[in-house]
Amino acid sequence: AQKVTQAQTEISVVEKEDVTLDCVYETRDTTYYLFWYKQPPSGELVFLIRRNSFDEQNEISGRYSWNFQKSTSSFNFTITASQVVDSAVYFCALIFFNTGFQKLVFGTGTRLLVSP
């Protein structure tokens, strides 16, 4: 079965702490894509990153970094020096190819609370 697991329901940190959000996925496909989306309190979904299954290079974008490890089927997201504005629900998602075209499957989300 194609599945995304975000075991951390909620994480609370104090500003400037580093925090890692875990994402573990299951898929039988060899070609797939992984995504992270942010949902701030205002409710919209903001795209953060896309990674394909053939590219295991880690990526850094400012205070954000992503660690993709196929060996453990994980695509973890780290925020360095967290800020109050990082408070949001973060979703990990997987696209796999089902009968010739894509299907996007989301994890249940991790709520991050960053306090001053």
Place this chain on the structure above:
Amino acid sequence: EAQVTQNPRYLITVTGKKLTVTCSQNMNHEYMSWYRQDPGLGLRQIYYSMNVEVTDKGDVPEGYKVSRKEKRNFPLILESPSPNQTSLYFCASSPRDTSTDTQYFGPGTRLTVL
């Protein structure tokens, strides 16, 4: 501005009263999709459309209908809403299929069915 719009943003209705949530994108995207978001369940796909007149069921299609008569619009229709359809709904679009293209989401529609 490139965007996906949804209307209404908030809706309270009663069981059985037909309603339509509109979705429109101005990016000439081929692919559009509807999701519902429920606490503890994340987002689940309701229906999707690969192009005009091409639609298919997602994971939770029961109780919903869609149509894609124009490329830019993808309305979600609840013929006879029930309380278990109370949820936050998102429309999304992407240029082609989402294998290489990112899905862009609308602002969401919060629906309450009494």
